[in-house]
Amino acid sequence: MIKLSQGEHMRKSTVLRQLAAVGMTCLALTVTTTSTASAENIQAGAWQKDGHDFNIRAAASTSAAKIVTIKDPDTRVPCGASRCTRNNNGGTYTCWSGGPTDNDWLKVRWAGKTGWVAALCVEVGRL
Known part of the structure; x- marks a missing residue:
């Protein structure tokens, strides 16, 4: 030692x-x-609900300019943040004939732009 x-x-x-x-x-x-x-x-996003196309709009209103219509059932649209930001005071919408009606919208990103989708017209979850 x-x-x-x-x-x-x-x-x-x-x-x-x-x-x-x-x-x-x-x-x-x-x-x-x-x-x-x-x-x-962990990124949240939205995609078609029950095979229905959905619109991404410039503001949370059906009268706002349409950025794009998502027609491909495999397209996943990321939310504007890791979680989906909601606006439940947006304009009232009806998803499709006989479909849900509400005024709740989700902020998303598409082609470098921020947009809004009608919350009840899409499925939402992790991408």
């Missing part, structure tokens, strides 16, 4: 404390980065 002088022993314990601090910092950064990345990767 090698005996260390008091100075060598203090330097060794200081180095060990510094290594432990660096290790804990790295662990904290890894957990924070992983948690943040996981939360950011």
Whole structure:
């Protein structure tokens, strides 16, 4: 067994404390980065409901300019944020003849533009 002088022993314990601090910092950064990345990767969106086409409009109203009509049942439209922002004071709509009627709209993104879809006219969930 090698005996260390008091100075060598203090330097060794200081180095060990510094290594432990660096290790804990790295662990904290890894957990924070992983948690943040996981939360950011969750994206909500909208798609056709029961095979019905739906419109994306410039504002939460049926009289607002139409940005696009989504006709492909496989098209998924991301919401404007990781969760869908709602506007339940928008204009009243009827989804299709005999379909749901409401005034609740969801903010979405399409081709670099922000738009709104009638909430009851689409399915909503994770993309």
